[in-house]
Amino acid sequence: MSDGTGLNAREQGVTTVLTQAIARVLLVPIFMVAVGILVKGYADVGDGFSAGVIAALAVVLQDVTFGHRVVDRMPLVRVAPAGAFLGLTIALLVAFVPLLRGEPIMTHAPGPGAEVIHLGTLELLTAVAFDVGVFLLVFGFAVGAIGMIARAHGRRPGPA
Amino acid sequence: MDDGILNPTGLLLLIALTSAPVALGVGRRNAAWTAPAAAVMAALGVVVTLWGWVAGESQVNLAWAPSWNLRFAFALDGLARLYALLATGIGLAVVLYAGRYIPLHLAHQKRDQDEVVPFFGLLMLFMGAMLGLVMAQDLLILFVFWDITAIASYLLIGFDQDDLEARAAALLAILITGVSAVCLLIGALLYHAEFGTFSLPNLQRQVGTSDWSGAPVAAGLILLAALAKSAQVPMHFWLPRAMAAPTPVSAYLHSAAMVAAGVFLIGRVYPLIALEQWLLDSLLVIGFASMVVGGVLATTRTELKQILAYSTISQYGYVVAMFGMGGKTGVGAASFYVVVHALAKSALFLTAGAVTEATGEKRLARLGGLRRSMPALAVGSGAAAAGLAALPLTSGFFKDELFFKAALERGEGVAALAVAGAALTIVYIGRFWMGIFLGPSRSTAHVVPPVLVAPVVVLGALVVLTGMIVGPIARLAEGAATVSYGAAVTIHPAYHLDARAENLMTLATFGLGGFLLATRRFWHSLASNAGRAGELIGPARLFASSVAGLNRASTFMRRTEVRDLRGRVATILAPAGFLVVAAVLATPTRGVFQIGAVGRNDLPMVLVLTAACGAALATALPRDHVSMALIVSGLGYCLAVVYAFFGAPDVALVAVLIETIFTILLLGTLALFPPKTLEHRSKEPSEHQHLRRDGFVAAIAGLVAFVVAWSALSRPAFQESVAIDHARLAPSAHAKDIVTAILTDFRGLDTMGEITVISIALLGIAGLLRRGRLL
Numbered sequence: 001m002s003d004g005t006g007l008n009a010r011e012q013g014v015t016t017v018l019t020q021a022i023a024r025v026l027l028v029p030i031f032m033v034a035v036g037i038l039v040k041g042y043a044d045v046g047d048g049f050s051a052g053v054i055a056a057l058a059v060v061l062q063d064v065t066f067g068h069r070v071v072d073r074m075p076l077v078r079v080a081p082a083g084a085f086l087g088l089t090i091a092l093l094v095a096f097v098p099l100l101r102g103e104p105i106m107t108h109a110p111g112p113g114a115e116v117i118h119l120g121t122l123e124l125l126t127a128v129a130f131d132v133g134v135f136l137l138v139f140g141f142a143v144g145a146i147g148m149i150a151r152a153h154g155r156r157p158g159p160a
Numbered sequence: 161m162d163d164g165i166l167n168p169t170g171l172l173l174l175i176a177l178t179s180a181p182v183a184l185g186v187g188r189r190n191a192a193w194t195a196p197a198a199a200v201m202a203a204l205g206v207v208v209t210l211w212g213w214v215a216g217e218s219q220v221n222l223a224w225a226p227s228w229n230l231r232f233a234f235a236l237d238g239l240a241r242l243y244a245l246l247a248t249g250i251g252l253a254v255v256l257y258a259g260r261y262i263p264l265h266l267a268h269q270k271r272d273q274d275e276v277v278p279f280f281g282l283l284m285l286f287m288g289a290m291l292g293l294v295m296a297q298d299l300l301i302l303f304v305f306w307d308i309t310a311i312a313s314y315l316l317i318g319f320d321q322d323d324l325e326a327r328a329a330a331l332l333a334i335l336i337t338g339v340s341a342v343c344l345l346i347g348a349l350l351y352h353a354e355f356g357t358f359s360l361p362n363l364q365r366q367v368g369t370s371d372w373s374g375a376p377v378a379a380g381l382i383l384l385a386a387l388a389k390s391a392q393v394p395m396h397f398w399l400p401r402a403m404a405a406p407t408p409v410s411a412y413l414h415s416a417a418m419v420a421a422g423v424f425l426i427g428r429v430y431p432l433i434a435l436e437q438w439l440l441d442s443l444l445v446i447g448f449a450s451m452v453v454g455g456v457l458a459t460t461r462t463e464l465k466q467i468l469a470y471s472t473i474s475q476y477g478y479v480v481a482m483f484g485m486g487g488k489t490g491v492g493a494a495s496f497y498v499v500v501h502a503l504a505k506s507a508l509f510l511t512a513g514a515v516t517e518a519t520g521e522k523r524l525a526r527l528g529g530l531r532r533s534m535p536a537l538a539v540g541s542g543a544a545a546a547g548l549a550a551l552p553l554t555s556g557f558f559k560d561e562l563f564f565k566a567a568l569e570r571g572e573g574v575a576a577l578a579v580a581g582a583a584l585t586i587v588y589i590g591r592f593w594m595g596i597f598l599g600p601s602r603s604t605a606h607v608v609p610p611v612l613v614a615p616v617v618v619l620g621a622l623v624v625l626t627g628m629i630v631g632p633i634a635r636l637a638e639g640a641a642t643v644s645y646g647a648a649v650t651i652h653p654a655y656h657l658d659a660r661a662e663n664l665m666t667l668a669t670f671g672l673g674g675f676l677l678a679t680r681r682f683w684h685s686l687a688s689n690a691g692r693a694g695e696l697i698g699p700a701r702l703f704a705s706s707v708a709g710l711n712r713a714s715t716f717m718r719r720t721e722v723r724d725l726r727g728r729v730a731t732i733l734a735p736a737g738f739l740v741v742a743a744v745l746a747t748p749t750r751g752v753f754q755i756g757a758v759g760r761n762d763l764p765m766v767l768v769l770t771a772a773c774g775a776a777l778a779t780a781l782p783r784d785h786v787s788m789a790l791i792v793s794g795l796g797y798c799l800a801v802v803y804a805f806f807g808a809p810d811v812a813l814v815a816v817l818i819e820t821i822f823t824i825l826l827l828g829t830l831a832l833f834p835p836k837t838l839e840h841r842s843k844e845p846s847e848h849q850h851l852r853r854d855g856f857v858a859a860i861a862g863l864v865a866f867v868v869a870w871s872a873l874s875r876p877a878f879q880e881s882v883a884i885d886h887a888r889l890a891p892s893a894h895a896k897d898i899v900t901a902i903l904t905d906f907r908g909l910d911t912m913g914e915i916t917v918i919s920i921a922l923l924g925i926a927g928l929l930r931r932g933r934l935l
Contacts, residue, residue, distance in 0.1 A: 041900045044896070044897055045810050046813060046900075050813050050814055053817035054817060056821060057821065081922065087915070095912050125894055127893065127894075131904050134903075137918060140922070141919070141921070149832060151929075151930075153831050
């Protein structure tokens with residue numbers, strides 16, 4: 001039953017060299033896809049939410065292949081749960097700062113009809129900042145939750 | 161009026177907001193300095209209020225959420241000045257007294273001396289809330305401070321946490337004042353719905369000239385909150401119970417502040433109330449009823465603080481009745497009365513505390529003759545009692561003079577009732593003071609620290625002093641009455657040595673009071689029986705049984721709900737299902753429930769849907785949990801494919817991703833279970849006896865879901881219009897992808913709520929698995 005998760009697969013000798021090689025090779029491209037989806041969110045399919053889940057899946061793939069002990073050493077994984085709250089803060093700021101300026105909650109800038117600065121596909125909008133907040137939050141949640149479950153699983157005494 | 165922050169209003173607001181943090185901060189460093197710090201804050205409050213009096217009206221008016229027409233508006237006007245002076249001045253006296261009393265109180269109960277810190281923190285929180293409340297010019301802000309006073313009072317009444325009676329009393333107080341506070345909120349929202357503003361000055365201008373039929377309802381709801389706070393009949397019974405609080409709390413909250421907040425609110429919204437004569441009439445009735453009920457019961461009680469509590473009900477009955485009498489005279493007299501009553505009543509409460517501290521006795525029957533051992537206290541409290549009984553040479557005399565004058569304006573019957581009520585006051589206050597200080601000595605009195613006597617003497621001296629130089633209080637009351645009445649009010653309290661009606665009524669009061677006091681033993685049992693009858697069938701009993709009934713209903717609901725997993729799911733799904741069915745039945749069905757054509761192009765979709773149906777049915781088959789989880793996620797992937805066919809790539813992408821991550825989370829969670837438990841559960845025989853019932857429920861649920869989905873999908877007109885709007889607006893949001901624009905912009909607030917839930921879930925997981933550590 002316990003290897004149904006595969007979270008500690010390496011310690012249990014389930015993964016092979018092939019899966020390990022593929023997981024290692026895929027890590028950076030998956031992150032690239034995630035960032036691409038995030039950046040293109042306002043112009044094409046995808047948004048911060050999808051990007052966050054995709055990036056988290058990259059980490060989960062490492063978890064499954066190498067076990068959480070290896071993955072926990074990745075700096076990105078260590079800060080991810082804190083990043084979730086950074087994301088929430090960004091989203092809250094985007095939502096509530098307009099109140100201070102006397103505008104309704106969640107008013108995005110620049111407003112309709114105003115000029116937007118483009119960096120390639122990326123548009124500099126507060127809506128995009130909000131989307132980045134969602135990305136950080138979703139990534140942090142998924143990585144944090146799965147990491148915590150994996151660690152709890154590692155601690156649990158059980159049949160090897 | 162000068163706008164800005166650097167004026168008395170701004171400064172007093174600063175004191176209001178910082179007094180509790182200052183007291184707590186100082187107390188954290190050194191508990192012994194908490195009381196002095198609180199005293200300094202209260203004294204600063206007095207000074208700033210007096211400055212505001214000299215400097216004239218000032219205000220703080222900042223934009224808060226202008227798009228909702230909300231302003232952070234406060235003003236130290238005449239009305240605020242009066243109550244702020246009471247809250248800070250009597251607060252100062254009480255803090256000085258409590259600085260000595262509370263450590264003794266804690267020592268008696270063998271509690272940690274550090275508990276003085278939260279006590280003074282709460283006392284300052286209360287004072288700050290009172291200051292904010294009286295200065296608020298906006299109903300919403302007023303409501304917030306109103307609720308803070310209720311919460312602070314809850315914690316203060318229940319300060320003796322180990323005393324069951326104190327905790328029950330605190331709960332009762334917050335139930336009555338907290339639930340009625342909701343009426344205030346509803347009233348405020350009604351006004352806002354009609355006039356689009358919470359601002360009191362604006363409302364007073366607009367309501368007077370409109371013919372809105374909801375005005376009496378809104379004003380009546382606000383009045384209800386005020387009357388409950390002022391412990392008026394029939395919502396009076398929380399106040400005597402609240403006497404379980406330490407004495408300084410009773411002296412402060414239940415004489416000068418918390419109950420005064422009720423009549424303050426009446427004064428604040430008086431222009432809105434005065435538009436309806438029947439509201440004023442009901443104030444008159446409730447006021448007189450409280451006067452009589454409180455007065456009669458006060459003559460029958462034996463515990464010192466109980467007598468004072470019922471007396472407070474009765475005295476605020478006077479004030480409410482005077483507001484009901486209305487007119488310049490009534491409003492002016494009510495404002496004057498509040499000041500004198502607060503001075504005298506807080507002195508008497510502090511007297512009760514000092515007497516109990518000295519003798520260990522709480523009951524009048526075991527006390528007596530203390531004039532010899534506590535002469536200073538006898539004189540100080542004697543002056544306060546004389547003030548309450550309206551004897552000449554005290555400011556109390558004028559309070560009754562003004563009261564009688566207002567009553568006379570309203571008619572002879574009201575005047576007669578007024579005399580009767582005032583005579584009752586003489587009886588119970590006379591009994592209180594004489595019972596403690598005159599007669600034979602029945603208990604030994606220890607020496608009490610002078611600081612427990614000094615505030616009583618000072619307050620008593622103030623009552624006498626203002627009886628000779630009445631000008632300052634009269635000006636204070638005039639300022640308050642002018643704000644309440646909406647036009648300049650002048651009052652002329654003075655001694656007149658002639659046979660005018662007020663003087664004759666005063667003489668009649670003294671005569672009647674003296675007579676009743678002398679003949680008390682003849683009518684005492686009658687009054688006690690009335691009190692007992694009230695306990696049997698009165699509102700307190702009604703309230704207790706309705707609370708008990710509510711409690712039983714909630715216990716029953718809970719038992720049914722948490723009996724098993726089926727119960728939990730059913731309590732959520734069954735009502736939701738009924739509502740949905742009702743909605744479907746209520747909507748017209750013409751043109752709905754048609755069967756569309758299925759063409760060749762739809763074949764792949766039909767295949768995927770068949771797979772989805774198969775997966776859905778298959779979830780019921782396996783017995784082991786991992787297979788179940790995998791089949792459920794398989795169903796999710798099938799639906800993702802359906803979205804893709806519908807041409808919704810955004811949704812399909814999210815569906816696939818969600819399905820993946822949640823399958824992993826689900827499997828991970830399953831792995832945390834002890835394997836034996838899962839194995840055991842999966843080998844349990846299925847419950848055949850329920851098979852028929854379960855099948856029936858499933859069939860009904862499936863049928864309903866089918867009908868709902870059919871009717872919703874064959875009525876796409878409304879949804880399309882929203883979708884078209886979104887598509888049309890997307891370019892204004894600089895978006896080329898409509899779904900993202902919906903998520904971050906059009907429906908951004910929804911997303912905000914959802915991601916907040918996700919972050920709370922993350923904290924929950926951390927709490928369960930890592931004792932709250934995130935990293």
